[in-house]
Amino acid sequence: MKVIKFFLVGIFFGIVLVKSEAVSWYRIYEMFKFQSFHMYGIIGSAVFLGALFVWLFKVFGVKNIEGNQIYLIPKDSGFIRYIVGGTVFGLGWALAGACPGPLYVLFGTGVISMLIVIAAAVFGTFVYGVLKNKLPH
Amino acid sequence: MEYLLKPWPWYVSGPLITLIMLLLIYFGKTFGMSTTLRTLCSIGGAGKYSDFFRFDWKAYRWNLIVVLGAIIGGYIAVNFLSDGSAIALNSQTVADLSQLGFVNAGEALLPAEIYAWDNVLTVKGMAILIIAGFLVGFGTRYAGGCTSGHAITGLSNLQWPSLVAVVGFFIGGLIMTHFLLPIIFGQ
Numbered sequence: 001m002k003v004i005k006f007f008l009v010g011i012f013f014g015i016v017l018v019k020s021e022a023v024s025w026y027r028i029y030e031m032f033k034f035q036s037f038h039m040y041g042i043i044g045s046a047v048f049l050g051a052l053f054v055w056l057f058k059v060f061g062v063k064n065i066e067g068n069q070i071y072l073i074p075k076d077s078g079f080i081r082y083i084v085g086g087t088v089f090g091l092g093w094a095l096a097g098a099c100p101g102p103l104y105v106l107f108g109t110g111v112i113s114m115l116i117v118i119a120a121a122v123f124g125t126f127v128y129g130v131l132k133n134k135l136p137h
Numbered sequence: 138m139e140y141l142l143k144p145w146p147w148y149v150s151g152p153l154i155t156l157i158m159l160l161l162i163y164f165g166k167t168f169g170m171s172t173t174l175r176t177l178c179s180i181g182g183a184g185k186y187s188d189f190f191r192f193d194w195k196a197y198r199w200n201l202i203v204v205l206g207a208i209i210g211g212y213i214a215v216n217f218l219s220d221g222s223a224i225a226l227n228s229q230t231v232a233d234l235s236q237l238g239f240v241n242a243g244e245a246l247l248p249a250e251i252y253a254w255d256n257v258l259t260v261k262g263m264a265i266l267i268i269a270g271f272l273v274g275f276g277t278r279y280a281g282g283c284t285s286g287h288a289i290t291g292l293s294n295l296q297w298p299s300l301v302a303v304v305g306f307f308i309g310g311l312i313m314t315h316f317l318l319p320i321i322f323g324q
Contacts, residue, residue, distance in 0.1 A: 002176035006199045007162060010178065010206015011213065013157050015247055020150030020312050021224050024246045029234070030300055031303040032307075032314035035227040037179040045151030046158070050293030053159055064165045075291060075298040081300050085279025086287075086305015092272025093306060094313035095265065095321075097247065100277060101170035103270075104204050108211025111247060113257045113266065120270025122181075127271075128278040129189035135279065 014105045023105050032094050054067025083137040092124075142220040158289055166199060169286035171277035173200050215246075237322040250322070265321065272309075280305060 017023045020042055029032075031039035034113070035047060043092050057070045064070050096117050097108055107114040128135075156163060158168040175190065176197045183190035203289075224243035234242040239250050249256065256262040277283040281304045288306065290298025 002200070002233075006166075006202040007206040009157060009160050010203035010290045011210040012153075012206075012211020013203065014207035014212075015218060016145075016150060016153045016157065016210075017207070018211055018246070019145040019218065020147070020154075020310040021144055021246070022150065022206040022213070024224055024243075025248055025251065026224055026226055026230070026234070026243050026246075028310075029314060029318075030226055032310045033227075033230060033233065035233075040239055041147030042151040042154065043284075045148060046154040046289050047292045048154050049155040050158055050289060051295060053155065054162075054293045057162075064163050066165045068165065070162055070291065070308060072162065072180055072294040074294070075287075075296055078298060079301060082176065082280050082301035083305045085212075085276050085281065086302040087276070087309040087312075088272055088305075089276025089280055089283060090309020090311075091276035091313045091317070092269050092274075092276055092309070093284075094310040094318070096203040096269035098273075099170070101203070101207065101283075103273070103283055104170070104173075104207045106247065108208035109215045109246060110212070111252055113252050113254060116257065116263070116266045117270035117273070121179050121265045121274030121277075122168075124271035124274025124276070125171075125278045126178045126183050126186070126190075128272075128275045129175070129178060129183060129187040131165050132187065132189050 011060060013101065014108055017102055023098060023102040028094060028097045050063070076137075078137050079115045081135070084136075090119075139217060144222060144224065147168075154289060155293075156294065158285075161203075166285070168290045169282055171203075171274075171283040171286060172197065173204050174274050175278060176201060237318060237321070276309070309313075 003102060016033045021027045021038065022042055029037055054072065062070050100121065103118050107118065161168045176194045179190040179192065179194040209220040226243040231242045239248050251265060257266060280287065282302060289298040292303065
């Protein structure tokens with residue numbers, strides 16, 4: 001059960017991303033062209049409900065499966081890394097039409113060439129790790 | 138069943154993504170897909186080159202299990218839960234794409250112009266995929282998260298860094314879509 005619950009969440013995630021069309025290159029293009037509400041609706045409703053539930057968890061002190069209070073670790077403070085890193089990612093997101101989750105899901109839909117993008121993404125992460133101490137954060 | 142096979146509207150999909158995030162939080166974890174790229178580096182021995190990859194990756198095995206599930210979920214969704222309907226794109230989007238040389242926009246999840254083998258196996262096509270992947274991998278780690286970690290989880294937790302990162306996502310995405318794609322694909 002320890003492992004299987006993550007496996008099941010993953011399957012559900014893959015199905016939702018395909019059925020929502022959030023894995024579609026075209027939907028990402030359309031979003032950045034501001035020509036459809038679809039992606040904004042997905043992300044907006046996910047964030048609205050997410051914020052509501054995270055707040056309710058805090059208010060009611062909801063505990064996780066391990067019996068600890070639910071707590072999201074805040075991201076480190078900073079500005080440059082978020083704006084520059086975010087922009088670099090955005091360039092890739094709009095070109096590949098996929099962010100990391102969809103990269104895997106799309107491979108599962110049978111797009112074998114996605115393995116090239118995944119390998120390049122792993123390499124990009126590697127290069128970041130090597131250059132990390134030289135980059136402004 | 139008919140509704141299951143059709144594309145799901147945003148007001149169904151968005152809340153289901155919230156549910157996925159909440160389940161992972163409830164399991165004592167967090168929703169962040171780009172972390173798996175770092176884990177893959179560590180498994181591949183990148184710790185030899187940077188201490189950024191020297192961490193206990195076994196503690197992140199659960200996330201690779203999520204990835205494995207996501208791959209299978211993608212397979213299930215297209216093979217058993219789809220009626221083959223085209224993506225209902227804005228007609229202006231379809232027109233804009235045809236200007237860039239993209240035909241049959243929305244008939245598949247991805248454009249053949251980028252992902253079909255006869256385009257991938259050209260110098261330009263291969264470069265597009267490698268550069269796109271590199272930007273995704275480098276950018277997410279630099280920014281400390283991607284759409285799931287920053288846009289969904291971080292914004293749900295009302296974190297400033299995540300808002301800045303999402304603004305960055307849009308700066309990059311808008312530059313690519315409005316200025317670079319026409320250069321890359323325009324005739």
